[in-house]
Amino acid sequence: MKRSLDILISLIVLLIFLPFGVIISLLIILESRGGIFYIQERIGLNGTPFGLLKFRSMRPNADQLGQLTVGERDPRVTNMGHSIRKYKLDEFPQFINVLKGDMSIIGPRPEVKKYVDLYTDEQRAILSVKPGITDYASIEYFDESRLLGESNNPEETYIQDIMPSKLVLNQKYLANPTVLHDLKIMWLTFRKIIS
Numbered sequence: 001m002k003r004s005l006d007i008l009i010s011l012i013v014l015l016i017f018l019p020f021g022v023i024i025s026l027l028i029i030l031e032s033r034g035g036i037f038y039i040q041e042r043i044g045l046n047g048t049p050f051g052l053l054k055f056r057s058m059r060p061n062a063d064q065l066g067q068l069t070v071g072e073r074d075p076r077v078t079n080m081g082h083s084i085r086k087y088k089l090d091e092f093p094q095f096i097n098v099l100k101g102d103m104s105i106i107g108p109r110p111e112v113k114k115y116v117d118l119y120t121d122e123q124r125a126i127l128s129v130k131p132g133i134t135d136y137a138s139i140e141y142f143d144e145s146r147l148l149g150e151s152n153n154p155e156e157t158y159i160q161d162i163m164p165s166k167l168v169l170n171q172k173y174l175a176n177p178t179v180l181h182d183l184k185i186m187w188l189t190f191r192k193i194i195s
Contacts, residue, residue, distance in 0.1 A: 001179055006104050010095040017092055024055055024084060031080045034060040037093060042110035045130045050102040052110060053093040057081025085145075088193055094133045106182040107132025108170040115163060126170045134189040135173055137166035142192055 014021075025036045038056040041049050058076045077085065084090045097103040103110070110131035116124075141147070141162060151157035173181070 002104065002182065003101075005179060005182070006098050009105055010098040013092070014095050014099075017095075020089070021055075021092065024080075024089060027080050028056055028078075032059055032078050041112065042131065043113055043116045043127065044102055044110055045127065047116070047124075047127050049113065050097070050110075052102075053097055055084055055090040055093055057085050057090045091133060098133065102130075104130040104132045104182075106134060106173075106185045107177075108135050108173065109133075109138055109166070111163075115159070118159060118163070119167070123167045125174060126167065129174065129177060134185060136169040136185065136188075139185070139188050139192050140169055141166060 028036050034056055036056060038054045038058070039051040040054070042052040044050045057078060058081055059078060081090070094103060095105075098105055107130050108126040116127075119126075144162065147162065148154040148157060173185070
């Protein structure tokens with residue numbers, strides 16, 4: 001049932017979003033060199049790596065300067081990138097990841113290997129379900145880059161404070177991974193974005 005719902009909703013969202021996606025793609029190309037999409041290796045179900053798809057919002061090779069986006073005006077992020085990140089539009093290509101079966105719409109956000117390697121055995125339980133586009137942690141930490149921008153040591157803040165808190169929220173989802181629960185998180189995410 002969950003997989004069928006993932007496919008149906010993803011197809012609907014991608015069809016509705018297509019004209020906006022074309023416009024965003026053109027603006028990305030016009031503003032800076034590099035491709036339209038950015039593919040980052042993340043860790044998915046059972047610890048399997050996959051390529052997470054996003055609209056490119058940073059300058060080419062920006063990820064070599066760090067994997068955390070820090071502050072509202074991270075200099076690695078393009079002007080267009082700031083706009084699409086503000087409304088989470090850079091995340092829409094992940095519905096393609098859902099269609100491919102790498103992700104679900106709802107589930108723990110996938111991390112990069114660097115941070116997954118720091119998980120305790122208990123925390124690694126989140127790898128027992130498909131990662132998602134959104135979850136409780138995405139809602140709670142909607143302005144994560146701002147929080148990191150206010151930190152004297154963003155990497156330490158992420159590892160010691162934000163990441164453990166996100167994992168606790170992920171455990172909340174794992175305790176009740178039902179379709180009704182998924183619909184609730186979808187609604188809460190939509191409300192957060194439009195607010």
